[in-house]
Structure formats: structure tokens, C-alpha cells
Amino acid sequence: MVNRIEPATVTHAELVSAFGSLWVETMPPEVAERHFTNPGDRRLLTEVGLPSSLLGQVYFGNVRIDPPQTISQALDTGTPGKLAPEVRDDIVIAVGMGGWACMSRVDNRVYWYEPGDSDRKFGLINTSLERFLQIAYRLRVEFKDIDLLHSADEDESEEEIADELRRLVGEIREVDPPSFDSPAMFWQHVLLFALEALASDQ
Numbered sequence: 001m002v003n004r005i006e007p008a009t010v011t012h013a014e015l016v017s018a019f020g021s022l023w024v025e026t027m028p029p030e031v032a033e034r035h036f037t038n039p040g041d042r043r044l045l046t047e048v049g050l051p052s053s054l055l056g057q058v059y060f061g062n063v064r065i066d067p068p069q070t071i072s073q074a075l076d077t078g079t080p081g082k083l084a085p086e087v088r089d090d091i092v093i094a095v096g097m098g099g100w101a102c103m104s105r106v107d108n109r110v111y112w113y114e115p116g117d118s119d120r121k122f123g124l125i126n127t128s129l130e131r132f133l134q135i136a137y138r139l140r141v142e143f144k145d146i147d148l149l150h151s152a153d154e155d156e157s158e159e160e161i162a163d164e165l166r167r168l169v170g171e172i173r174e175v176d177p178p179s180f181d182s183p184a185m186f187w188q189h190v191l192l193f194a195l196e197a198l199a200s201d202q
Contacts, residue, residue, distance in 0.1 A: 009130065010137045012048050018140040019051040025064035035068045035091065038108050041129050054136050055143060055194035058096040068092070071102060075115060087113070093129065097189055101125050101132070112184040123184025131176040135187060138172050139194075146198065161195045 015024045026049035032042040050060045072088040090113075094101040099114040110132045112123035126132040146164065168191050173180045179187060 010134050015049060018137055023052045024049045025062050027063040031067055044130055057190045057193050058094050060094045103129055112186055124182040125186040126176050126179045134175050135172055142168055157199055161199055164195055165191050
């Protein structure tokens with residue numbers, strides 16, 4: 001499979017503008033070289049960076065000081081043969097929503113994994129790490145302008161959240177259509193829980 005460098009659709013400056021300078025870090029080049037084979041992924045991590053978290057639902061950690069972990073390292077099972085190699089050596093990108101977003105060593109896609117499962121989950125999150133970051137960025141920008149009307153009526157509140165969820169999915173879907181058709185429904189769940197949290201705070 002030929003590795004390709006995807007266009008830089010999100011810049012470091014844009015991430016900092018969206019998340020704040022204290023919450024975006026880049027990975028040291030020597031660390032990226034050691035853990036990532038795709039030149040596009042290395043460029044993204046060392047030049048663009050990752051935020052520490054997204055909407056209180058997804059957590060990336062600090063890529064400047066925390067080295068990447070494989071699933072095997074994150075589970076720390078002590079029994080290397082317990083997991084299939086394609087699962088064992090995949091990299092954990094983010095945690096949250098009751099599981100992990102992991103990047104496949106085989107095709108560089110980001111998929112859903114629930115710790116404790118011995119088999120790899122093929123629930124697609126994104127077709128690439130770049131698309132994963134682009135959607136995270138777009139969601140953060142979109143959430144800055146959301147103002148849910150507080151309603152004591154639970155049915156009205158749920159309807160408003162559902163309407164906002166459909167609107168946001170419609171706005172962001174074109175970034176990576178396969179991810180929104182995936183049975184994992186990762187981004188739909190991130191949006192739903194973030195909207196529910198926002199509504200409860202207002």
C-alpha cells in the first residue's frame with residue numbers, strides 16, 4: 001500500500017484558535033518517526049498537533065510529553081500472545097465514550113476498540129488520522145456558536161438536541177462520509193453526549 005501525504009486541511013494556528021494555546025501540543029519529531037510510518041501522519045503530529053480533549057467527551061492527552069501507546073501497552077496485560085498482532089500493535093489515539101479510538105498499522109484508519117475485547121473491532125471512526133483531527137476541529141468551532149434554549153419540558157429539550165444533532169452531522173459529514181455511515185456511530189455519540197451536557201448546564 002502506498003503511503004500518501006494528505007492535504008493540510010487544518011493548521012496549527014487554526015487548532016490553537018479553536019482550542020486555546022494551552023490545550024494544543026505537537027509531538028517531538030523523533031517520537032513521531034519512531035511510532036508512525038505514514039509521512040502524512042508524522043507531519044500532522046509534529047507540525048499541526050492535537051488538542052488535549054474535545055468537548056469533555058474525547059481525550060487525546062499531551063502528545064508532547066506522553067509517548068504513543070499500542071493497545072497492548074495500554075492494556076498492560078503482561079501476556080503478549082493474548083491479543084492478535086493487528087490489534088496488539090495498533091496505536092491508541094484517544095480515549096473516551098467507553099472505549100478507545102485506535103489507528104490501524106495496516107491501513108492507517110482510525111477505528112473503535114473496547115478494552116477487554118480479544119478481537120479487533122471494525123467499527124470505523126475515520127478513514128485517516130487527518131480526517132479524525134479535521135472533524136474534531138470542526139466540532140469545536142461549531143460548538144462555540146451553539147446556544148440551546150433551556151426548557152423545563154423534557155420532550156422539548158430532547159427534540160431541540162435531536163434537531164441540533166442532525167444539523168451538526170449535516171454540516172460536518174462531508175469531511176469524511178464513511179465515518180458517519182459506520183455502525184460505530186462514534187461522532188454521532190460524541191455530539192449527542194456533548195449536546196446533552198451543554199443543555200444541562202444552561
